[in-house]
Structure formats: C-alpha cells, structure tokens
Amino acid sequence: MNKVDIIARIKYNKSMNYDTKRMTQDLAALVAVPSVASAPLPGAPFGAENRRALDLFLSRAREMGLNTGDDDGYAGWAEYGDGRITVGILAHLDVVPAGNGWTSPPFSLDVRGGTMYGRGVSDDKGPLIASLYALARLAKEKHPLHGRIRLIAGCNEEEGSACIKHYASHCEIPLVSFTPDSDFPVTASEKGILHVSITLPRCAETAEKLISLDGGSRPNIVPAICRAIVNGERGRETLETNGKAAHASVPERGVNAISAMLPRLAAMFPSDEGLGRAAELFRDLSVPERLGLNGRDVTGSTTVNIGMCALSGGRITLTADMRLCAIYSEEDAMRALGKVLPEGTDITVLHYAPPLVHDENGILVNTLMKVYRDCTGDFGSVPLHIGGGTYAKELPGCIAFGAVFPGRDTRMHDADECYPVSDFARLSEIFYRAIIALDEAFGK
DSSP states (O other), X not given: OOHHHHHHHOOOOTTOOHHHHHHHHHHHHHHTSOOOOOOOBTTBTTOHHHHHHHHHHHHHHHHTTOEEEEETTTEEEEEEESSSEEEEEEEEOOOOOOOSOOSSOTTSOEEETTEEESTTTTTTHHHHHHHHHHHHHHHHHTOOOSSEEEEEEESOGGGTOHHHHXXXXXXXXXXXXXXXXXXXXXXXXXXXXXXXXXXXXXXXXXXHHEEEEEEOSOTTEEOSEEEEEEEETTEEEEEEEEOBOEETTSXXXXXXXXXHHHHHHHHHOTTOHHHHHHHHHTSSTTHHHHHTOOOEETTEEOEEEEEEEEEETTEEEEEEEEEEOTTOOHHHHXXXXXXXXXXXXXXXXXXXXXXXXXXXXXXXXHHXXXXXXXXXXXOSOOOEEESOOOGGGTSTTEEEOOEEOTTOOOOTTSTTOEXXXXXXXXXXXXXXXHHHHHHHHHOO
8 A cells, every 4th residue: 555545545534734634644654554573684673564664754754854864773863953962752663563353454544533543643653753743843943952853763662672772872862852652741750661481380281281372462462362272171172261452551451361361271270380370370460469569659559461371392481561660670570470480480581671760840850741731731730650661761861751641541552542633733732842842951
C-alpha cells in the first residue's frame, strides 16, 4: 500500500483543521509500517521494518526543512537551531506486536467517532509526529533559541532501549530532554524494571506428558491467550486459557492467561514441585506479597507480570516483568525469587533499568507543569509516579511529558490502541511551547 492509498482510507472528521489533517496523514504512513523488532540486517539492527519506519521519519523531516542524522539505524534525528543541543525530545518508532481482537486492521490508521485507531497512535508514533510538527513550526518561524533542538527517534524502546543506549555512547547528549511516552501532566518518577527468565526444574512426569506450552509475545504485555498440548487421560488434548491484554506496568487492567494456565497444569502433573510452586506464586496480582516485596514508596508498589511461557527440553520457562518500587534493587528481587522457587530453578536477568526519581520542586518539573497548565487550564492535576519505563531513564536530565491526557485510556499495548483526534490536535502546540520554555530555562 502506498502513501496515497493510506491517505485515501482515512475518514476525516469535519472538525479537523488543516494542520491536524496533515499530521494525521503522516501518522497514517507511519502506522502502516509494522515496525516490530525482527532479525538484524546491515544498517538495520532491529530489522527491516524498523529501518523502514526510521527512513520514513527522516525523509519527512527533510521535506519539512529540518536537518537530519542517522545513528547507524539505531536511532535518527531531526533538528533546528545552532550551537549546543539545549533541548532533546525522545520518541520511538518501534511498536509491540499487534495481537488479536482488533476491530480494524492494526497497521492501517482508522479514524472514526473522533478517535484514531492503530498500533502506535498512542505509543509512540502519534506523539512523535506531534513533536515533529512542533519542531518544524519553530524552523518555519525562524524562532530564536539559545541552542539547538533535536528530536531523536529510536527503534528499540519496546525491547530494552538498546537504540538510545547506543545513541548515548556515540552521539551528542542534550542538556535537558523530555519523552512524550507517558501521561500528562508530567512524570516525576518511574519504577525500576526487571525482566527475568525463570526455568523450572525438570520433572519426568511433565516432560513426558506436556507436549507444548505457548503464551505471550513480550514480557511487558499481559498475555491474552495461553495454549498447552498434553497427553491426558483421554489422549492428546489442547488446553487454552483466555485473558485480556494490558501493559505490564498496569497489570490490574488485564487478565493474565498464563497465570490461569499454570494451576491447571499443576493439577494435571502433581509430582512437579517447581510447577506447583510457580502456579501458587504467580496465580494472581498479589505476587509481591508472597515475595516479601510489598513495600511502598513515592513510586508506588511493586508489580509482577508473567508475560511469556514456553517449553524446551522438557522444562518450562516463564518470563517475568517486575516493576520495582525504588526501595528495592535488582538484587533484592533476585534473592526473593530464589527463596520461594525450588532448588534447581534457573533464574536469569534479561534486562534491568533502575528507578528514576525527579525532584517535584525542581526547575524541570515546574517548567513543564507550567506549560501544561497554561495550555490546558488544568490546575488540578499533579506530577505522576508510574510503573511504566520510558526513555527518561536512558539520558541524564530527561523526563516523561505526555502524551496521554488525564482520564484517557488509549489501550496502549492492547487491541484497538487509540488516541482522540481532539487531543492530537492540541498536542503539537503543547510540545512547541515546552521546547521554548525549556530552552529559555536551561539554555542561558
């Protein structure tokens, strides 16, 4: 499908203004690229589709008169201004797999009832396009600044942010940055994120009777379906449990299909001690209490999501996404898991990002809070503390700012991911003002 075809399929609301239509056209072109991480290729470390999304972004930025650069396919950027980079904006082009349950094709932007639907419209292609238009407006106006503004587009945020880690090691670091990959008004803190692989001890009964086990696609998604094939009393049979997908930072919004499957398997294979303990440990949302990690701090409380399961060599492997409040370290979590799981369990760290806590009374938070309040008239909302992980952890002086407005559910990481057209229309204005305010506050 070419860009003209994509644009023709958009059903515009009569309320859309010209700039919103143009933004929506560019967003449609990006949504049409299924930029889910895949096998690396030369110049495309996260796969051909992620590279294609990056090239589309860079091409559009050049058309808008912005300078561009490419960090070997890990990330790219568009910028305006001269001198040192005072303000950075970090957004990402990669998305999580579409999954099932969509009411419209996930990689084709659909606008209906005042809402845009498609994978990435909220996380994070929509905010990226809004940021691009804010930057292009500055360039068109030849707005005087203290330094340069750089919009950095990464290609691996959903799988651990290797893109921005590479950028930070090879490219210029902005003095201060924001990432539009959370909620408004501003995110003052983020929990630590720990992904671990848990391979249970081999049990002869399970190895003999469990033929296959498959559930989930990513650690950071609550799995909506889990399937197992077993040799049961009536011969080979297929078991299936169904749940509801959600982002792993808010597992209470979903229903975990793997957590529902484990007790069924444990009942079928009573001699499997490891499976039995795992079924008991991960049966519901109260995992942190059973691990002794149920303390709270400013970031909130710890959550645990079993995002994936598999069978190999007769052993079951579970992949857990743990969102740790700031009082707990990676070592605390690993010790807790080691205490409750049986001897012979292999527990391996796949990814760890420490917590991030900003001063709510600091210049960065206050500057962005003022921009948000001036633009929206919302003086009731206060700085947020979240379980989600953003690019803010990857660069010094970076904070999450937007792009979901209070009271909105954009179904991030779920089927029918969405974003209101009316919010999209005002997003670019907020980012435009935020760039100017940060450049003024930090660029002198």
